[in-house]
Amino acid sequence: MSWFGGEQQGPDPLFVAKTEIEMYNDLFVKIGATCFDKCRSRFKEPDLNIGEQSCIDRCTSKYMEAQERIGEVMQKINQQQAAQQQAMQGIQQGK
Numbered sequence: 001m002s003w004f005g006g007e008q009q010g011p012d013p014l015f016v017a018k019t020e021i022e023m024y025n026d027l028f029v030k031i032g033a034t035c036f037d038k039c040r041s042r043f044k045e046p047d048l049n050i051g052e053q054s055c056i057d058r059c060t061s062k063y064m065e066a067q068e069r070i071g072e073v074m075q076k077i078n079q080q081q082a083a084q085q086q087a088m089q090g091i092q093q094g095k
Contacts, residue, residue, distance in 0.1 A: 027067065035059035 039055035048056070 031060055031063050034063060 035056050038059055039052050041049070041052060
């Protein structure tokens, strides 16, 4: 640790881990609520029937696939923005 700010530090690993857990928890809750509302048929049976199980499997799979695609698009956008910022810094330093 430098007292004069010469050393750059990354994000706190504990903060990163907590944030990741919160994100996964949020994803799990959203999948559960969305797929439950879509796939439930009635509450007379204590267990899921075959149709409900396959509906939940498909719903969960589609939800995860959509989240993965969104993540890929967001990553591309972030990379483009970083490249633009670097280009702007290069232009400003060249003046």
